[in-house]
Amino acid sequence: MSDTKLPTVELGKGGPLVGAQGLGCMGMSEFYGPTDTTEALATLDAALEAGVTLYDTADMYGSGANEELIGPFVRANRDQVVIATKFAIERRADEPTYRKVRNDPAYIRQAVDASLKRLGIDVIDLYYMHRRDPGVPLAESIGAMAELVQAGKVRHLGLSEVTGTELREAHAVHPIAAVQSEWSLFTRDVEQIVVPTAAELGVALVPYSPLGRGFLTGSFAQASELTEGDFRHSQPRFTGDNAAANAALIAPIQQIAAERGVTAAQVALAWVQQQAQVHNLTVVPIPGTRKRTRLAENVAGAVLKLTDAELAKLEPIAGEVTGDRYADMNSTFTGRE
Numbered sequence: 001m002s003d004t005k006l007p008t009v010e011l012g013k014g015g016p017l018v019g020a021q022g023l024g025c026m027g028m029s030e031f032y033g034p035t036d037t038t039e040a041l042a043t044l045d046a047a048l049e050a051g052v053t054l055y056d057t058a059d060m061y062g063s064g065a066n067e068e069l070i071g072p073f074v075r076a077n078r079d080q081v082v083i084a085t086k087f088a089i090e091r092r093a094d095e096p097t098y099r100k101v102r103n104d105p106a107y108i109r110q111a112v113d114a115s116l117k118r119l120g121i122d123v124i125d126l127y128y129m130h131r132r133d134p135g136v137p138l139a140e141s142i143g144a145m146a147e148l149v150q151a152g153k154v155r156h157l158g159l160s161e162v163t164g165t166e167l168r169e170a171h172a173v174h175p176i177a178a179v180q181s182e183w184s185l186f187t188r189d190v191e192q193i194v195v196p197t198a199a200e201l202g203v204a205l206v207p208y209s210p211l212g213r214g215f216l217t218g219s220f221a222q223a224s225e226l227t228e229g230d231f232r233h234s235q236p237r238f239t240g241d242n243a244a245a246n247a248a249l250i251a252p253i254q255q256i257a258a259e260r261g262v263t264a265a266q267v268a269l270a271w272v273q274q275q276a277q278v279h280n281l282t283v284v285p286i287p288g289t290r291k292r293t294r295l296a297e298n299v300a301g302a303v304l305k306l307t308d309a310e311l312a313k314l315e316p317i318a319g320e321v322t323g324d325r326y327a328d329m330n331s332t333f334t335g336r337e
């Protein structure tokens, strides 16, 4: 159980009130090695106890299994939980590697109903477009998402992996509460255009993979140390020469952690949390874990304050990272900006 109580922030202008750190639920069903349902469910309860109220899932995590896993928890705590899910990455039961980005209104309408059914609820608090299909006019997709708000199926809208231009265009059609993008000591390209645009529009930033998919914690130095089938085998920065070079970059994180008597994960999470003051916007990171012990550790990282000298020591890291964050960068905002 965590001794830390998280402060509460508004997730974007007019958005829901949430604990300042959320919980990424993806790994509880897929991508990062073996899963343990009992421990995952206990972790959800421990998170709520610690003041975590934003829970992040997507229809594609485990092809719907992640929404089904957390559904009973969401229903049991409906008045406290802010549930965020996402649509846009179509999968096929008979073809595990199949992925297709879909933003067309007909797809959105059936995706939301499927997510509501799997979660077992009648309204989703925050509904994200997970990936952008540039083949569909953005106003058409946001228009369809806005209709879901009017129909009472969704409370707030969000976008993931969008450019600053796309965010501005979408926000003109319907208010966007939050943008979810990868943001960590290893991945800072979002700071160039997306973050200042979000700050100007009053949109919150929800950094995903704030622990660099675990790499910043020092828990693995090469994808080859991970179990077979782990998604991180496909990520260029965790393999071969890139991984060897990148592993050396976490030394300042570990050094600060040792000096402060905290963990590297807590330093990484404190850094991303403090970007709220640096960029003058609301930041609610969603570190992912399947385990109660790490939940408590990570929540404590949200209230750790790094000094200016420590922040300066961490500043050069991202600029020295080698290797892309995905094997195919086409569907990321970086690939379109």
Ligand SMILES: NC(=O)c1ccc[n+]([C@@H]2O[C@H](COP(=O)([O-])OP(=O)(O)OC[C@H]3O[C@@H](n4cnc5c(N)ncnc54)[C@H](OP(=O)(O)O)[C@@H]3O)[C@@H](O)[C@H]2O)c1
Residues within 6 Å of the ligand: 023, 024, 025, 026, 027, 032, 056, 057, 130, 160, 161, 180, 181, 207, 208, 209, 210, 211, 212, 213, 214, 215, 217, 219, 265, 266, 286, 287, 288, 289, 290, 291, 294, 297, 298
């Ligand atoms: N919008 C998008 O495109 C997108 C993409 C990726 C992820 N996401 C969302 O963002 C959430 C978080 O991102 P993420 O899970 O990819 O990466 P992350 O939060 O950076 O790292 C998660 C990894 O770190 C490990 N970990 C967590 N806390 C730790 C600690 N204190 N010490 C050591 N290891 C620790 C976890 O393992 P254990 O489970 O063993 O603790 C897991 O392997 C996801 O769950 C998902 O909801 C969104």
